[in-house]
Amino acid sequence: MKRTMPHLDPTEKQIVFKIVYFGPGMSGKTTNLLYIHKVLTDKYKGEMLVLDTEKERTLFFDFFPVSLGTVQGYSLKFHLYTIPGQIFYEASRKIILEGADGVVFVADSSVDRFDDNIQMFRLMIENLRSNGIDVSYFPVVLQYNKRDCSPRLEIGEIEKELELDSIPVTESIATEGKGVMRTLQVVSKEIIKRFQIS
Amino acid sequence: MQLPGRESAEDINDLLSNLVKRSEAVTALLISREGVCISKAGNVETLNSTALAALVAGMFAATREVANIVGEEQFSILLQQGEKRHIHISLIGQRNMMIVVFEDYKRIGRVRHEARSIGSDLVRILENREKSKKEDSGDISVPEFKEYALNLIDRIFVVGEEDDASSRSN
Numbered sequence: 001m002k003r004t005m006p007h008l009d010p011t012e013k014q015i016v017f018k019i020v021y022f023g024p025g026m027s028g029k030t031t032n033l034l035y036i037h038k039v040l041t042d043k044y045k046g047e048m049l050v051l052d053t054e055k056e057r058t059l060f061f062d063f064f065p066v067s068l069g070t071v072q073g074y075s076l077k078f079h080l081y082t083i084p085g086q087i088f089y090e091a092s093r094k095i096i097l098e099g100a101d102g103v104v105f106v107a108d109s110s111v112d113r114f115d116d117n118i119q120m121f122r123l124m125i126e127n128l129r130s131n132g133i134d135v136s137y138f139p140v141v142l143q144y145n146k147r148d149c150s151p152r153l154e155i156g157e158i159e160k161e162l163e164l165d166s167i168p169v170t171e172s173i174a175t176e177g178k179g180v181m182r183t184l185q186v187v188s189k190e191i192i193k194r195f196q197i198s
Numbered sequence: 199m200q201l202p203g204r205e206s207a208e209d210i211n212d213l214l215s216n217l218v219k220r221s222e223a224v225t226a227l228l229i230s231r232e233g234v235c236i237s238k239a240g241n242v243e244t245l246n247s248t249a250l251a252a253l254v255a256g257m258f259a260a261t262r263e264v265a266n267i268v269g270e271e272q273f274s275i276l277l278q279q280g281e282k283r284h285i286h287i288s289l290i291g292q293r294n295m296m297i298v299v300f301e302d303y304k305r306i307g308r309v310r311h312e313a314r315s316i317g318s319d320l321v322r323i324l325e326n327r328e329k330s331k332k333e334d335s336g337d338i339s340v341p342e343f344k345e346y347a348l349n350l351i352d353r354i355f356v357v358g359e360e361d362d363a364s365s366r367s368n
Contacts, residue, residue: 010334099232178363
């Protein structure tokens with residue numbers, strides 16, 4: 001099992017980290033990305049790609065690049081991706097997780113989506129392991145989205161079911177932008193803290 | 199004196215530029231399997247190379263799954279034919295891909311030939327680069343890098359008071 005390594009290019013002087021927004025269908029992954037894209041200043045962001053179906057469900061992935069600036073002569077970038085949440089897009093999810101440096105797991109806080117969240121989280125761990133990733137060291141942030149729904153899951157229910165001890169947790173209402181930037185901040189910091197040149 | 203890494207970047211760019219010239223292509227890009235653009239040559243102004251790299255990497259990975267389904271390990275070449283422009287994508291080693299965008303479909307043979315002929319040189323340069331990556335990135339001080347990067351994150355991914363979604367509404 002390996003630890004992740006960003007795209008580090010000493011000749012082109014760039015370091016690119018890949019963040020993937022993972023989670024069950026319609027949990028708000030694309031909404032997270034759309035909000036981030038909306039609030040970031042133009043100089044930091046590239047064009048956003050949204051590959052969805054006529055039912056506004058992500059077909060392959062959504063994507064946009066963020067350039068934070070130069071650190072020690074290296075251009076520091078984050079590439080943000082979402083995965084299609086529907087269970088039958090297994091192959092796409094595995095492909096998009098390849099090379100990921102960190103994941104935001106966007107959980108749907110609706111009580112009746114509890115099982116979907118659990119199933120999708122387990123699939124994510126399987127996908128990461130099949131890509132050879134040491135999941136014990138891999139940055140994952142659990143975002144409880146749709147905190148305005150009722151009845152909703154209590155914070156801790158997902159972690160308890162999955163026996164996750166120290167996973168960073170955030171709360172959000174992505175449709176209103178609440179908690180979205182905080183989540184991005186937490187996951188990008190987790191990634192940077194683990195950065196090493198191997 | 200040039201650094202080895204810098205030399206290899208120029209070598210890659212020369213190979214791509216020559217390919218563009220000889221095959222009369224619009225542009226040629228070298229990308230990583232993760233969807234990051236490594237080098238580009240030709241008319242690169244009008245294309246969004248970042249998005250193109252991300253999409254092609256995804257497309258190629260999807261095609262690998264298709265190959266597995268039909269009993270192949272992978273397809274080494276992908277060709278997309280359009281009305282005015284066409285794309286030739288070829289695997290470069292195990293970790294990279296080359297994209298050639300061209301306009302005259304009659305030149306497909308030439309594009310394919312040129313792409314094949316520089317493939318092994320690209321693989322060799324990229325392998326050498328990978329081996330010397332650790333030395334070449336010796337100019338990064340990891341602790342300082344982390345400190346600056348964390349500051350940039352705080353400054354750019356701004357969290358305001360309105361960002362709080364933890365208040366209980368029911």
